[in-house]
Amino acid sequence: MSENDNQVPSALVRVGDRTLAVRSATLVKRGLALATSLLLPRDAFFNYLLSGPPQDKGYLDSAIAECRTAVRLQPNNVEAHSDLAFVLCSKGDLDGAIAEYRTAIRLQPDYALAHSGLGSALRKKGDLDGAIAEYRTAIRLQPDHANTHILLGLALDGKGDREGVIAEYRTAIRIEPDDAWAHYSLGLALKSKGNLDGAMAECRTAIRLQPDFALAHYNLGLALEMKGDRLAALDEIEKARELAPNNSSIAEADKRIRRKAGSG
Amino acid sequence: MTTRITQIKPPEARELEKKRAELATLETRLAERELDLATLQAELHSFEGIYLRVVGSRLAELDEIEAQIAEAGARHKPKGREAQERASQARTQAQESARAVEAEQEAGKREPFRPSENLKKLYREVAKRIHPDLATDESERQRRHELMTEANRAYEQGDEARLEAILRDWETSPESVKGEGPGAELVRVIRKIAQVEDRLKAIDAEIARLEETDLYQLKTQVDQAEEEERDLLAEMAAGVDQQVAEARGRLGSITGSADL
Numbered sequence: 001m002s003e004n005d006n007q008v009p010s011a012l013v014r015v016g017d018r019t020l021a022v023r024s025a026t027l028v029k030r031g032l033a034l035a036t037s038l039l040l041p042r043d044a045f046f047n048y049l050l051s052g053p054p055q056d057k058g059y060l061d062s063a064i065a066e067c068r069t070a071v072r073l074q075p076n077n078v079e080a081h082s083d084l085a086f087v088l089c090s091k092g093d094l095d096g097a098i099a100e101y102r103t104a105i106r107l108q109p110d111y112a113l114a115h116s117g118l119g120s121a122l123r124k125k126g127d128l129d130g131a132i133a134e135y136r137t138a139i140r141l142q143p144d145h146a147n148t149h150i151l152l153g154l155a156l157d158g159k160g161d162r163e164g165v166i167a168e169y170r171t172a173i174r175i176e177p178d179d180a181w182a183h184y185s186l187g188l189a190l191k192s193k194g195n196l197d198g199a200m201a202e203c204r205t206a207i208r209l210q211p212d213f214a215l216a217h218y219n220l221g222l223a224l225e226m227k228g229d230r231l232a233a234l235d236e237i238e239k240a241r242e243l244a245p246n247n248s249s250i251a252e253a254d255k256r257i258r259r260k261a262g263s264g
Numbered sequence: 265m266t267t268r269i270t271q272i273k274p275p276e277a278r279e280l281e282k283k284r285a286e287l288a289t290l291e292t293r294l295a296e297r298e299l300d301l302a303t304l305q306a307e308l309h310s311f312e313g314i315y316l317r318v319v320g321s322r323l324a325e326l327d328e329i330e331a332q333i334a335e336a337g338a339r340h341k342p343k344g345r346e347a348q349e350r351a352s353q354a355r356t357q358a359q360e361s362a363r364a365v366e367a368e369q370e371a372g373k374r375e376p377f378r379p380s381e382n383l384k385k386l387y388r389e390v391a392k393r394i395h396p397d398l399a400t401d402e403s404e405r406q407r408r409h410e411l412m413t414e415a416n417r418a419y420e421q422g423d424e425a426r427l428e429a430i431l432r433d434w435e436t437s438p439e440s441v442k443g444e445g446p447g448a449e450l451v452r453v454i455r456k457i458a459q460v461e462d463r464l465k466a467i468d469a470e471i472a473r474l475e476e477t478d479l480y481q482l483k484t485q486v487d488q489a490e491e492e493e494r495d496l497l498a499e500m501a502a503g504v505d506q507q508v509a510e511a512r513g514r515l516g517s518i519t520g521s522a523d524l
Contacts, residue, residue: 025478026357026360027319027324027361027364028312028315028477028479029478031319031320032481032482032485034319034504035486038503073485073488
């Protein structure tokens, strides 16, 4: 239907003089947008996104239910399918997520976010080649989306392509120099290649950009430990532990470095 | 041996019989589809009125305040082209919204259109008998058209008595009397079939078009919400009320008036 169809002031019907006069198409259009915003479960979805991985599974179920309502109300809404796929993926229903992402892509083949999301669902299923193909499609469609480069880096990491990983992270940083996660990811990649100075520099940048980045503190601590600077390492690990008290890896590292520092 | 004499109908009469049966089926279908269309239109019409009264009037109020804010801004920047244009656009929108709401207020309060089964039955009968596409000449078509206009109005108003009267008058009118030979009648029936088929296609297209409109989609959302025991129009009205209050606050801070 063309944009003008809803702007015609009145539609005459041939039989009789029945008229359906949409007296103000603009008011109706605004009402439709308002109604849709009220019906779509955006609040729950965005609350979920903001809250990070939910500890409360019931909340995730609620987000899924609301996203399903959105899909039912607007079966051709690409974002609704993509949102549902995202929460299904978070819940661990990878097959459900893949199906929803594929529906979104069928509805809008150039929707980069759905390709990227599908890549992540496939990656979690262990299909690294499929994931890489989807990430590359997403990047082709939207080359300046830093996060997709990071995700592609993660998939390449799974394939052992370390050079590819570093190249993707560097691209992400070039696109978004203030992306703490990109610096942190590059730091990890450099650490795995034995470039500890480079790794520490990237982790420090990540921390400068996001001081409460527990994993960046943790990995900086590990790199410092590997460099033999146990006190500085302990300092970073403690910060990480304060920020993420329930993380068992950080707790283990804390214990281990303390033990070594005590014995040294 | 006895000879059995059977009366063989001439080909024209047999064809006429066949075509009449075909037309009868089509007439029934046509009446049903006309009813579908009339119901959809009446539902949308009444919904449009309710929507404009509950939500549209508030949006019009919001537009008026936004126009005043934009005009106040334009007064502060008398040489600012952008501010002047913004004020002009805001005023145009406010006027359009106000006109739409005023037109609805003049039409009076509407109730949701919920036709009774008897009303539907009567309308179906009228459409079946009086439909303009069953006319065989232009003057008859005009007469039928006028009656259908009246029938449509009566249907939308739920006026069963008027529909009954239209049917009664039609049955006793000269137009309802049929005659002439089978040849002429066959031509007439074939022409009617073609007209009815065209009309059926037009109805399908019109219903599809209506179902694509924003108004229909908005109505569908409101209906679906109602099934979930939500009054979406009231929720929308509350949302706009909040925007109106915020806009009043902004206007007050610009003009220095606390009570607007």
